[in-house]
Amino acid sequence: MRGKGPTEASRPMGSGLRSLKLCPFILLPGLSLSSCSGSHSALDPAGPEASYVAHLFFVMLFGGIVIWIAVVAALIYAARKKRVHSEESAGRIILWCGAILPTLVLGALLSYGLWMMPAIRPWVPDEQQVRRIEVTGEQFWWRVRYLDEAGEVMFETANEVRIPVGEPAHFSLRAADVIHSFWVPSLGGKMDMIPGRTNPLTLTADRQGTYRGVCAEFCGQSHALMAFTVRAVQPEAHETWLAERRASKPLDAEGLAVFLNNGCGACHAISGTAANGRIGPDLTAFGERGTLAAGALPHTTEDIARFVADPGDIKPGVKMPHFGMLPEDDINKIAAFLKELK
């Protein structure tokens, strides 16, 4: 995640010029191999909104290549100077290719983009946006609240969003501190989260799967470690999950006492326990999550222990105090408890 990629770091300095010349040829196959597929690629769309974004990209890419080839061809032609052209014909070329053609191309692109806008960013009237998912960007994690038909909060979770496949998911995007931006490249374009505002965004996943979302607006030291997971599941499974999460069942486990005794419950809530803090991420069913600390770490017992002992070491500027002073045994108990929390 941090630092340069191996290819970038290990490339000898001297070959810079040569690789620059070959750049377009290296770049294209390189791009298609490394970043055109995967759980967070705008070029591997998993829903209609993202398909339009990808479409737009390829139209622009193709158009750019055509124009680039034309300019280079004209350059080569001019450099060889086989035939002499009059100043007048040069002026005509400047007028047509330098003013009129770009005006038409830009006008066409503008119209094309505007025409595509409703598909890229479907607009759903307020009253049809039932069962919204309210996501609040916080330094450096995501508060996720599921609302019912009446707009009341059913339950809260964090850093992971579940949506039903094939149905539009309506997000209400907010920010608690600074501007963040909500972006799930596989599912659509990004949308800023602005303090004091609620921005609506509708995304649809066509394919079942797990997609990665990121914060796309610099928001502080750990901005690059502020990611989340979107799970697109079958609608029935989604309903079951919603019902399960709404029903809070009393919970007791060995680690819970250690968790509560060390004051974690002042900032974290776990449904069915005395922990009801609202400052940090809700940890109910934390064991089901795929990642830890907003995608900063894998979800393993060791990493949970490591994070609890020194969160600031993993996420600089994090709003959670470090607990390295606790006996190692306590930290391990908490980590094991959280890892298994269902």
Added chain:
Amino acid sequence: MKSVIPKEVESLWTLFTAPTVWALHFVGCYAAVAIYCAKAASFDFGFDTVRLALGGLTVLALVVIVLSAYLAWRQWGFGSGDPPHDEPTRKDRTLFQGFATLLLAGLSFVAVVYVAIPLIFIAECQR
């Protein structure tokens, strides 16, 4: 028929006419749509009326720009001489100004059209 167009317009102000029209059209379009959409509930006409009105404003703006382009073209001697018109003479100064005004009018024309294109595509207020 006596022409309504003045025989000679030769002040620096003509240079700014077209860009000014573009700026006013731009502000007019954005302000009208923003205000309408913020207060749509309190108006008893639809968004299409706003679009039509702004379409009218666009035509008006384009007409003024074409007129200013015509005056500039005339000042430029209808293209009788070739640029760059850089002699330190009164004649060249006039021609240069005419030519510059003509180019600015062309730019403003395109800009007004671009500003108006969204009116065709954006059919409703969104929040």
